[in-house]
Amino acid sequence: MWWTLGLIVATVVLIYQLLKLYLTRNNSYWPKRNVKVVYSSEVATLFELFTKKKTLIGMDRAYYEKFTSVSSPPPRFGGIMEFRSPVLMVTDLDLIKQILVKDFDHFVDRRPINFDEPTFQETVLNLEGQKWKDVRSVLSPAFTTGKMKQMFEQFNTCGKNFVQCVQSHPTSDNGHLVTIQDVVNRFTVDVIGATAFGMDTNALKDKDSEFLKMARKLSDVTMWRVVRNIFIFFVPKFAKVVGLKIMDAEIMNFFTGILRAALYNRETTGEKRNDFLQLLVEARAGELKSDGTEELDTFEKDAVLKTDLKPATTTGKKLFIDNLTIAQSFVFFTAGFDTVGALLNFAAYLLAVHQDVQEKVYDEVKTSMEASGEEIEYETVVRLEYMDMLISEILRLYPPANRLERKCVMEYKIPDSDVTIVKDQIVVIPAGGIHMDPRIYPDPEKFDPERFTQENKAKRHPYSYLAFGMGPRNCIGMRFALFEAKVAIAYFVYYFHIEPTPKTPIPIKIDTKVGLNRPIANLELKFTPRIHN
């Protein structure tokens, strides 16, 4: 028995030592280049990630805090060894602007992830270089305010169905007890179904809707998925050799099958609708035109697209063959489902816990609705300034994407330093850390939408808020996401008074399994119908 025990201990020690050797072999990479080290992944980090004691979100934040407090002023950038891969973390806001916008030509791409899935690989999220530029140029006109206005009816129908869905829940003291993730998932599925897939997915009316089941599977993060994703992101060669795939075949086949059929149907019947699928059909026919309402934000205007990349080299007609088209609709799910869902879950929770804020949002929605005849209309939503502040504050506290990443595509000398980063170097921008930096946002844990008044925003560096990224490769779906969220929250507060229940955890608990910020499952809230006079 002692012999067996000894053998086990020796094996464990050997594995530990081999792993340690493997993980730390490149650790001199940054010191050799005179770059201060932010952190290096150790065996313990790996263990804590696998056992969910640590999350990538928590790590980034903690190291940002530690790193930026080492000196005053803090270092502008530092090196990370991320499971043997050297990564540069940039913490200085001017340098971040330089990378995301002014020197964008050096940082066009993101970390290459071999998804080994034709559909996933072809989304605008993952494409690189010229092909990314071509696809993004064709898609951009689909995300303007003008197009959001055309899609408003779809948002509104989902808002009305949301109210009915909540009302169908059991009551306690006249209020409906709701698991917020469930109703929010059903709302976001129906919005995506209507706008991106051109179909009524019926999730708000039918809890057993097939589409909803698949969406739940897509966002369900099992332990196996956590481990699999760590390998795909950080040990990509190994992941490829053993054939790990980011998306389960069942889910992939379901969505791509539906999209293929919907696209075929639209093209053969000639039916026209106000949705994203229609815009893709127009792009394929080379007919998707700018409607003259594109409004680049200040940062996009700033951007110098002086890359080797030519202006979009091909029209939608040549470019948007089947896979590429399907991929762009599919990206609504992968990029837009959990992100908007998390935002709405946090919104409902924070409004329940901060009644004063809820009443302010309610008053604003009510006043705006009175001006448009007691209905939630496009203009009602456009006028909601306090709502805009509320959403910014939620995304500051809980940005779904905690870090931005860029890949250096040609050698880059960091301005005002003697450090040159090489081609293919991954650069990390710790959005979550910046959002919680007390030097930028005093008392950062406090939820306070007033931080985002025009006056208060003007006092901060414009790159201190990075929830949607910045520059030419920022979130293409930003206007869509904001619009969807505003419509949903307007329906939440106009029709219901939201409160916590004895089961609601205060403060909120974050789901540590996932790579993005979202509340712990089964968050219960009470929605009491409001009486309007």
Ligand code: HEM
């Ligand atoms: C609250 C909701 C959302 C948040 C916070 C969010 C955030 C982000 C962030 C941080 C990025 C990376 C930006 C960068 O690297 O600079 C991104 C990229 C992207 N997002 Fe979103 N997103 C949201 C919703 C959506 C929706 C609804 C869509 C639907 C179309 C979408 C589509 C995309 C795409 C396609 C990209 C990649 C763009 C490119 O590489 O050119 N997002 N998003």
